[in-house]
Amino acid sequence: MKHSFNIQKTKTPKPKPDPDTLKFGKTFSDHMFIMDYETDKGWHDARIVPYGPLTLDPAAAVFHYGQEMFEGMKAYRTKEGRVQLFRPYMNAERTRKTNERMCMPDIDPELFVGAIKALVDVERDWIPEKEGTSLYIRPFIIADDPFLGVQAANHYKFIIILSPVGPYYDIPGGGMAPTKIFVEEEFVRAAVGGAGFAKVGGNYGAALKAQARAAEMGCAQVLWLDAIEHSYVEEIGTSNAFFMIDDEVITAPLLGTILPGVTRASVIELLKKWSVKISERRLKVSDVVKAAEEGRLKEIFASGTAAVISPVGELKFKDKNLVIGGGGVGPLAQRLYDALYGIQTGTIEDDMGWTVEV
Ligand SMILES: *Cc1c(COP(=O)(O)O)cnc(C)c1O
Numbered sequence: 001m002k003h004s005f006n007i008q009k010t011k012t013p014k015p016k017p018d019p020d021t022l023k024f025g026k027t028f029s030d031h032m033f034i035m036d037y038e039t040d041k042g043w044h045d046a047r048i049v050p051y052g053p054l055t056l057d058p059a060a061a062v063f064h065y066g067q068e069m070f071e072g073m074k075a076y077r078t079k080e081g082r083v084q085l086f087r088p089y090m091n092a093e094r095t096r097k098t099n100e101r102m103c104m105p106d107i108d109p110e111l112f113v114g115a116i117k118a119l120v121d122v123e124r125d126w127i128p129e130k131e132g133t134s135l136y137i138r139p140f141i142i143a144d145d146p147f148l149g150v151q152a153a154n155h156y157k158f159i160i161i162l163s164p165v166g167p168y169y170d171i172p173g174g175g176m177a178p179t180k181i182f183v184e185e186e187f188v189r190a191a192v193g194g195a196g197f198a199k200v201g202g203n204y205g206a207a208l209k210a211q212a213r214a215a216e217m218g219c220a221q222v223l224w225l226d227a228i229e230h231s232y233v234e235e236i237g238t239s240n241a242f243f244m245i246d247d248e249v250i251t252a253p254l255l256g257t258i259l260p261g262v263t264r265a266s267v268i269e270l271l272k273k274w275s276v277k278i279s280e281r282r283l284k285v286s287d288v289v290k291a292a293e294e295g296r297l298k299e300i301f302a303s304g305t306a307a308v309i310s311p312v313g314e315l316k317f318k319d320k321n322l323v324i325g326g327g328g329v330g331p332l333a334q335r336l337y338d339a340l341y342g343i344q345t346g347t348i349e350d351d352m353g354w355t356v357e358v
Contacts, residue, residue: 003046003114005033007122010050019130022166024306029126029135033119033160037105043158046115048122051161057146061153066202067143069098072305073262074165075120075135075358077127078346083120083358085137086344088113090262095139098198103152104141112139113356119160120358132167168307176329176337178313181236181300182219183285184210185318189234189257191227196257204238211237219316221302225285226257232282236312239304240264243283244332245291246298253280263303263340269352270339276332285317292322299330308344309337
């Protein structure tokens with residue numbers, strides 16, 4: 001089904017930011033998408049309107065009990081000037097699972113992707129052209145019932161905003177920079193039965209403390225461990241984690257605590273296609289350390305929309321500083337980055353059928 005949306009254009013377009021100094025998530029485009037939900041009416045009044053502040057009742061449920069969710073994806077401009085999305089239906093399906101967990105209303109994937117396409121189409125000029133830049137897409141849903149009872153709301157807003165972003169790494173000519181990661185043994189991100197598989201605000205607010213402590217130690221992110229034994233590796237900050245020991249690539253299984261990344265799924269599919277051994281299984285951090293000390297830990301890297309692939313150069317575990325793969329960018333991380341980024345930006349042919357043109 002093709003959806004049509006009411007479009008109200010801004011009378012005061014903003015100047016486009018300088019592509020050389022773009023920071024992540026600081027500049028927003030001229031328009032946003034908004035759609036309302038009411039229990040009796042379903043989703044309705046889908047519209048694209050000038051970007052601006054929202055007016056919400058101070059009692060709105062989202063402010064008090066965090067009934068909300070978000071997504072993250074990007075639109076890329078190819079050299080030929082085409083605009084494409086990367087696997088947006090995976091974000092749509094993830095949204096459905098998140099909403100189900102959060103007692104929020106379902107959204108038809110065609111409506112979800114259709115809304116993104118319509119907004120990106122209106123904001124075509126906001127997709128920067130420079131190498132490494134893209135247009136970050138942030139869909140989110142908030143419960144806006146003015147009611148202080150702890151219960152699922154009857155009113156929601158689904159909103160999409162867009163932000164032109166620069167390259168993730170500040171490296172002339174592009175490419176990746178290895179990061180230093182702290183193994184977090186005290187704080188946990190998510191337990192089985194919780195909402196770790198969903199992009200819901202509470203998971204991120206509760207992670208800030210660990211991230212701040214890692215930053216104090218000169219680390220870019222934390223490596224999260226499981227919530228019960230504090231011994232199995234889960235994720236790196238807000239990205240999925242991969243460990244290459246000998247010839248096997250290992251990533252944590254989806255048991256409800258891990259965010260099922262679109263990039264993670266794509267990495268797994270590429271590794272299978274390349275006949276690289278990939279296992280979704282539990283892995284103890286002590287086995288990672290042991291492999292590193294025996295010289296069998298070849299690479300660690302993280303995957304996510306923001307950086308695509310982020311190699312880990314150093315792991316800080318208790319008082320040990322383990323240098324991974326000589327501290328540089330591993331060959332597998334590089335190969336994955338080139339393949340994924342190439343497909344996303346159209347410099348290599350999309351033989352996986354992953355891109356959707358706007
Ligand atoms: C968003 C996110 C990821 C990566 O998901 P992608 O779909 O690949 O961007 C991984 N872990 C967490 C905790 C996240 O929030």
